[in-house]
Amino acid sequence: MPYSFTRKITGIFFRTTDTFRELEEEHLAPALFHFLKLTALFSLLMTATLYTLPGMPIATRWSLAAQALRPQDFFVVLLVATVMMPLAIGVWLHIWVYIFGGRRGIGQTLKAAMYSYTPFYIIAWIPILGLLGGAASTLYPQYVGIRELHHVSTKRAAGAVCAAAFLPVVAVFGIITLLLAAPASMVTAPTSGNGTLVLPDSPYLLERSELPGNIIIYTANEIESGLIMRRAKDYGCLKEYSMMYATEKPSPPTTRNIRHFVMIFPPGNAAKMVQADENYYRGLVPPRNAEELPAPDIGDRCISYRTPGTGSGSGEAxxxxxxxxxxxxxxxxxxxxxxxxxxxxxxxxxxxxxxxxP
Structure with a gap:
């Protein structure tokens, strides 16, 4: 009996071993089709959650992305990421499967990897529960899938999954530890030999001497052309610079920060960019609707908004x-x-x- 979409989901959750055994001879295409439907469902639910329940405790990376992107753009970016990342992880996993004796081909590994993300994509969008579930929910079905699809022992399957999952975690943890242990001077922008802040080549960036005294962390970078936001590219953005200010040493997610973006446009297009931003904020709906504030009297045109209830990784709004x-x-x-x-x-x-x- 062919497996339906819902039967595969319930099977991975409640009959993991039997389900992988019954799917052993399945071609890669049906597995990929199931995976694409699952990622589309997850991306839709996550987008709806972020833009309608902003006060819920959702990871900082999600809430910051929701501030920077419109819902439809966020959905597309999230969909692409959720499709590509597990496939890349599947290739990385196959290296370890092969080292631990798996010889039934990368297709079986990719099947195991794609199906193993079923629990994650089903629960990760749910506030609180999704945070607790996390990527760990993929490990057990991934281990069972490798064991059953590659016909390797329990120890070999567990060894391949653990090596693929935890070696990158150890490496990232080591890098984060080094960064957190570094003195504040090492996490600010680069300096010259005499201690002067080295800024990207732009006359519009604030220098150290022009900042208020309570700013202790200050970084500035030129954005690569390929990373300039899509809307800005549509208006012909020529250059973009990103800056960050903080009044205390970074300690996410509790640090207060200010982000500053400078963009250079062809004549007339900078005003169009401001209009696009204004349309975005006016288009937000409750409970995440933005409140228009009296804008400072600066520049040719200035707008200002307050957005309530942005979620942080600590659970605070x-x-x-x-x-x-x-x-x-x-x-x-x-x-x-x-x-x-x-x-x-x-x-x-x-x-x-x-x-x-000027």
Whole structure:
């Protein structure tokens, strides 16, 4: 009897070993089709959750992405990521499967990897429960799948899955530990030999001497052309710079930060970018609707909004503020993220930045 979409889901959850045995002779195409439907469902549910339940405790990476993207754009980005990442993990897993004796081909490994993400995609979008489930929910079905589809022993299947899963975790943990242990001077922007901050080549970026005294962390980078946001590319963005300010040493997700973006556009297009941002904020619906604030009197055009209930990884809800302005062909956007946002500091930085533009 052919396996339906729902039967495969319940089978992976409740009859893992029997399900993989019965799917052993299945071609890769049906497994891929099941996987694509699952990722589309997850992406839709996650997008709906982020944009309609902003006060729920959802990981910081999701809530920050929701601030930067429109719902439809977020859905597409998330769908592509959720399709590509497990497939890449499947290739990495196959290296270890082969080392541990699996010889039935990469197709069987990819089947095991794709089906193993069934529990994750079913529960990860659910607030709180999804955070607790996480990627660990993929390990058991992945282990069973490798054991049954490659006909290897329990120890060999477990060894391949553990090596593939935990070696990257150990490497990332080591890098994070080094970064957290580094002194504050090592996590700020690069400096020259005499200690002067080295900024990207732009006359519009605030220098150390132009910042308020309570700013202790300050980074600045030029964005690669391939990473410039899609909407900005549509308006012909020529250059983009990203800056971050903080009044305390970073300690996510509890640190208050201010992000600052500078974009250079062809004549007339910077104002169109501000209009697009205004349409975005006005299009937000409750409970995540944005409140328009009196904008500072800076630049040729300036808008300001407060967005309530942005979720943080700590489970706390916090407000986010933004100030966006254009002056000539220069577009600048400031927004806060993290608890207890300082709107007055945001305005201060925006006014200082506007003063640098001729």
């Amino acid at each position: 916090y407000e986010s503020y933004c100030i966006i302005f254009t002056k000539g062909d220069v577009y600048e956007r400031f927004f806060t993220y993290g608890p207890s946002p300082d709107y007055e500091l945001l305005k201060d930085l925006a006014e200082r930045a506007a003063a640098k533009i």
